[in-house]
Amino acid sequence: MVIKQLARHKEENDFEQFYNKISAMEPDLRKFMTRSLKAAENQGAIDRGFYNADELLDEIYLEMFEEFADYMDKEKIKTILFSKAVQKIEEKKIIEQETPEYISTEEMLKEELNALDEQFTMDADGDLILNTELDDISYKQISDRPNNVILDTTLEQELIKKLDLNDSLLPSLERRTTFGALFTNIPPRTKSVLELYAFGNRSHFEISEILEVPETVIDRIMEKMNERFRLIE
Incomplete structure (x- = not known):
């Protein structure tokens, strides 16, 4: 029924009615866009308040x-909408300036999987710390990764809920900082996977x-994500 209505609005060149129908089709799309933009702001990947989810x-x-x-069927349209949302967010980051266009998303994800096992070490006190001196395997560059990021509480809770982590995971500023660093230091394409899942x-x-x-x-990426965040439970 919805597809027929959309087709009629397209045939009549009535974007307003088309917009009303398609924007109501998948409420999680706006949530994903809003949360992902906020996460990028928290990490300093984009300027705060510069991009608006509704405008995108x-x-x-x-x-x-x-x-x-x-x-097109309804599921295909939803897939296209989320795919475009991921692309829009990536366009607003500096990632596209560093990513060779000839490398496929699948190839990058597989390379990033290899990087996920070696992101952490322990300090002299036995505390978990991030190893920020590792090569960024995805882009063959060495970069300084921030370790003092604190995510908005809403983002933290979304991640904790979707990854089925302990509700009392973040009782202190130190834990929140570690949690933010864990999230921030996830390779870019892998982070898109986690944001699609959580947000x-x-x-x-x-x-x-x-x-x-x-x-x-x-499946493998989400297994790695669960392993990563359970390091601080």
Whole structure:
């Protein structure tokens, strides 16, 4: 029914009605966009308050209006919408300036998986610390990774809930700082997977469709993410 309505609005060139229908189709899309932009702000990847989730969604819906075809089904449209949302957020970061266009998302995710096992060490007091001197395998560059990031409480709670972590995980500033550093130092494409899962409420299969990578790769990434965050439980 919704697809027929969208097709009619497209045929009539009525973007306003098209917008009203498609924006109500997937409420989690706005949540994903808002949370992901906020996370990027927390990490200093984009300027605070410079980008607006609703404005970016307007761009996405306009693109969807222009590209819409009546052979698309509802799930396909949702996949396209989330894929465009990921692309919009990546465009607002400096990642695209460093990422060679010829490297596929699947190849980058596999390389980032290899990096995830070697991100941490222990200091003399037995406390978990981040090893910030590692090579960034994804982009073959050495970068200084921030270790003093504190995420907004809403983002922390979303991640804790989706990763099924202990509710009392963050009782102190030190724990929150470590949690923020763990999240911030996740490689870029892997972070997109986690944000789609935690902020976009997407399943492993849906993420694989959005990013066009095998579901087995998404499964492995989420296993690594659970291992990573359970280091501070």
